Amino acid sequence: MIGVTIMFKNKIIVAALAAIMGLSAAGSAQAAEAGAHPERVNWSFAGIFGTYDQNQLQRGFQVFREVCASCHGARLMAFRNLSEPGGPRFSEEQVKALAAEYDVADPTAEGGMRPAVAADRWPSPFANDQEARDANGGALPPDFSVLAKARGVADPFPTWMFNYFTGYQEGGPDYIHALLTGYHEDVPETAPEGFQLSPGQYYNDYFPGHAIGMAPPLADGQITYTPGEDGVTVPETLEQYSTDVSAFMMWMAEPHLVSRKQTGFVVLLFLVLFAGMMYATKRKLWAGIEH
Amino acid sequence: MSEHSTYTPGNAVEKWLDDRLPVVRFAKEHLMDFPTPKNLNYWWTFGAILVMCLGVQIVTGIILAMHYTPNVAMAFDSVEHIRRDVNGGRIIQATHAVGASMFFVALYIHMFRGLFYGSYKAPREILWILGVVIFLLTTATAFMGYILPWGQMSFWGATVISNIFSAIPLVGENIKQLVLGGFAVDNPTLNRFFSLHYLLPFIIAAVVVLHIWALHVPGNNNPVGVEVKDSRDTVPFHPYYTMKDLFGMVLFMIPFAWFVFFAPDILGHPDNYIMANSQVTPAHIVPEWYLLPFYTILRAIDFNVLFIDSKLGGVIAMGGAMVMLLIVPWLDTSKVRSGTFRPLFKWFYALFVLNFIGLMYLGAQPAEGIYTTLAKVCTAYYFIYFLVVLPVLSRIETPKPLPTSISESVLGKAHA
Numbered sequence: 001m002i003g004v005t006i007m008f009k010n011k012i013i014v015a016a017l018a019a020i021m022g023l024s025a026a027g028s029a030q031a032a033e034a035g036a037h038p039e040r041v042n043w044s045f046a047g048i049f050g051t052y053d054q055n056q057l058q059r060g061f062q063v064f065r066e067v068c069a070s071c072h073g074a075r076l077m078a079f080r081n082l083s084e085p086g087g088p089r090f091s092e093e094q095v096k097a098l099a100a101e102y103d104v105a106d107p108t109a110e111g112g113m114r115p116a117v118a119a120d121r122w123p124s125p126f127a128n129d130q131e132a133r134d135a136n137g138g139a140l141p142p143d144f145s146v147l148a149k150a151r152g153v154a155d156p157f158p159t160w161m162f163n164y165f166t167g168y169q170e171g172g173p174d175y176i177h178a179l180l181t182g183y184h185e186d187v188p189e190t191a192p193e194g195f196q197l198s199p200g201q202y203y204n205d206y207f208p209g210h211a212i213g214m215a216p217p218l219a220d221g222q223i224t225y226t227p228g229e230d231g232v233t234v235p236e237t238l239e240q241y242s243t244d245v246s247a248f249m250m251w252m253a254e255p256h257l258v259s260r261k262q263t264g265f266v267v268l269l270f271l272v273l274f275a276g277m278m279y280a281t282k283r284k285l286w287a288g289i290e291h
Numbered sequence: 292m293s294e295h296s297t298y299t300p301g302n303a304v305e306k307w308l309d310d311r312l313p314v315v316r317f318a319k320e321h322l323m324d325f326p327t328p329k330n331l332n333y334w335w336t337f338g339a340i341l342v343m344c345l346g347v348q349i350v351t352g353i354i355l356a357m358h359y360t361p362n363v364a365m366a367f368d369s370v371e372h373i374r375r376d377v378n379g380g381r382i383i384q385a386t387h388a389v390g391a392s393m394f395f396v397a398l399y400i401h402m403f404r405g406l407f408y409g410s411y412k413a414p415r416e417i418l419w420i421l422g423v424v425i426f427l428l429t430t431a432t433a434f435m436g437y438i439l440p441w442g443q444m445s446f447w448g449a450t451v452i453s454n455i456f457s458a459i460p461l462v463g464e465n466i467k468q469l470v471l472g473g474f475a476v477d478n479p480t481l482n483r484f485f486s487l488h489y490l491l492p493f494i495i496a497a498v499v500v501l502h503i504w505a506l507h508v509p510g511n512n513n514p515v516g517v518e519v520k521d522s523r524d525t526v527p528f529h530p531y532y533t534m535k536d537l538f539g540m541v542l543f544m545i546p547f548a549w550f551v552f553f554a555p556d557i558l559g560h561p562d563n564y565i566m567a568n569s570q571v572t573p574a575h576i577v578p579e580w581y582l583l584p585f586y587t588i589l590r591a592i593d594f595n596v597l598f599i600d601s602k603l604g605g606v607i608a609m610g611g612a613m614v615m616l617l618i619v620p621w622l623d624t625s626k627v628r629s630g631t632f633r634p635l636f637k638w639f640y641a642l643f644v645l646n647f648i649g650l651m652y653l654g655a656q657p658a659e660g661i662y663t664t665l666a667k668v669c670t671a672y673y674f675i676y677f678l679v680v681l682p683v684l685s686r687i688e689t690p691k692p693l694p695t696s697i698s699e700s701v702l703g704k705a706h707a
Contacts, residue, residue, distance in 0.1 A: 048553055076368065076371050076375065081375075142565075145371070146371065146564045147564075149556060149561060149564040150561050150562065150564035150565045151561055152560075152561035163554075163557065164554070164557060167549070167553035167554040167557070168554070168557070169553075169554050169555075169556060169557060171561070172561065208574070253564070255375060256374070256375070256381045260381055260382065260385075260552055260555075261552060261553065263382065263552060264548065264549075264551070264552020264553055265552075267548050267552060268545065268548055268549065268552070271541060271544055271545050271548055272545065274541055275538065275541045275542050275545065278534075278537060278538040278541050279538055281534060281538075282534045282535055282538045285530060285531065285534050286531065286534075286535075289329055289526060289531070290329075290698075290701045290702060291329045291330050291526075291701055
């Protein structure tokens, strides 16, 4: 009897595997016209113990501020966020001084503008989408606020199934990092057959369709990092800038990631222990009953 | 079921209350003493888990509604405001969003349990039908809830699904406009969907009350599918099943919490972090995973049948796939309830489960190449299972001998 059940179960498993593999074989045939598959970066904020690297976020903010912010907005980020726990942790004085460097619109102020305070949101570089397009050859630079979560990586089978168990949520920064490092000066041989770039477009391995309107924004040595308080220096390379700004964008999109994961660890630990105690109680209660 | 009543008012106050509004008696009879088959397995805990899911959605939803703004210009940012600036907002919002998925996990398990153990058979037809009604209402509620964050998938999902109504001959276009409050998805749509999304859960809760009422008239089905013969077959609901259900709930909260705290966005689509834009169509419009099987059936009909064009055909197939569940009690006429004792049924059932997962997978794939063929095959089996397999098996299958009672089957298992 037991043998029969096991056989029955095995058959189901084999049938299920066959069905899934049949489906996945069909799945690999397409997905060619999209961009190349980004490689995974080893992020400090991945996994259940993930936390942001404060120094990396500060460097990423520097990249954002000195390069990206001239075209890209961050309308949901407030200056005060930059000093909050779980983020880049600039001091409140630094944030106040930073905010004061920017002017924000305020209908109640004289002339409609006033210097920003920590509570203000990051001012957008353009008044509206149309102005942004006009200044960028017709392309709209997307707002950065939640961009790191608005991009993702479509993994092939069976990777996407494992992602549920590893909690892989870093597709966005992986893609952004790949995009920033995926430029070619000329159309490479790997391009689709007959590929033509229009004027004002650039070839990128990872951008869907490969023709991106943004010029390569970062280059080796472009930004001068000040060494951290511990005197540690990082290389001033395209790779490093891209990693740092991607991490910063993830923080901007998910500012409470660290506290969420810390709470989650405690919650899960509690639930597992509680479930164990519940099971023991249930067993004891049912011990005298044939069921 | 007052015949099970063991309640005697303990003092004068209880006596006074019992003569006027016997709530204590009701609770004692239905929540504590209710005789429940002693052989229920863990698949039976999903009823209680679903009550928990509904409760979680209502509580988190009410809190979210305090901070949410149903306006096309502000909805997207107000959800981000909840995630960023409301105390605990990231967790509450994630619980609500993940909670919808967990609700459907439990709902599908609960329904597939009923389909395997024949829980829809006499005298539980009404119980089953009320369950299907709850499923349909929950689907509608979840769909409308997905519009509220006003992301790209919210907008385009609503656009695609509301187009379903326009397939109805003659009045379709008018119904669509009534549903949307205009010619396309816009502010009136968002407002009425928000209003209905808040209303429907309470209607679901009311139908759940009827569902439990209909359960408490014949009592639970059980894994052997033999009716309760006498009190030796049962245990009181409390403490035996309150304890077992609570354990099931806590166990269910572990994957729930995993997603909420470590992967709150993995069940959603990245495009929903882009604010709705009627000028930009996403590359692939995909509904939430729990609607995918029915989405596949909708898309599978890409051919005209006589005077029915493919669009209407798809809508009929999708609607039929859901509504057909209502008549399952009369399609499967086998006297044996439990699939355990039906040697042929088991295999067709297993294939049906795999087929459903296949439909779900196909719904997320582009409608091209091999996928369209597979979608037609899977859709065909979905209908064949209900309309052909179940009625035919009822007539030709020789079931294994049933135990004479629950107690006998339990003893047999213990001594095997």
